[in-house]
Amino acid sequence: MYIGIRYVGIRIRYADLKDKARVVLEYAFAEGKKPPQMKDELIKHAKKKGVELSPDSVYIYQKNHTGYVYFTYTDSLVIPFPKKVVYFYFEVNESLSGE
Numbered sequence: 001m002y003i004g005i006r007y008v009g010i011r012i013r014y015a016d017l018k019d020k021a022r023v024v025l026e027y028a029f030a031e032g033k034k035p036p037q038m039k040d041e042l043i044k045h046a047k048k049k050g051v052e053l054s055p056d057s058v059y060i061y062q063k064n065h066t067g068y069v070y071f072t073y074t075d076s077l078v079i080p081f082p083k084k085v086v087y088f089y090f091e092v093n094e095s096l097s098g099e
Helices: 002-028 033-048
Strands: 061-062 067-080 084-097
Touching: 002 033, 002 067, 002 084, 033 061, 033 067
Parallel strands: none
Antiparallel strands: 061 067, 067 084
16 A cells, blocks of 8 residues: 555656646746756655755757757655565646747
8 A cells, every 4th residue: 555655656746747748838928938948857856755856857948939858867765574675757748839
C-alpha cells in the first residue's frame, strides 16, 4: 500500500509540473515575460514540489507565435523490502500556439 501511495504522489508531482509548464506558456508570454523569468518561475515551483531542476536543463523559447517548454527530470521510489530504489524518468514537452 505504501509503495502505491508513493507512486501516485510521483505521478501527481509530474502532472503538476506539466500543468505549471502550460500555465507559464499561457500567461507569461501574454504578460510579456521573457524566457529567463519564466524559467525561474518554473524552477521555483519545481523546487517547492521537491524536484531539483537546473537552469541548464529547462528550455523555454518562442518561435513563430508558438511558445515551447521542455525539461526532463528523474524521480525515485524506495522499495523497503528488498531495499531497492526505482528511478522514473519524466519528460515535459509543452507547446502553445498564440494564433
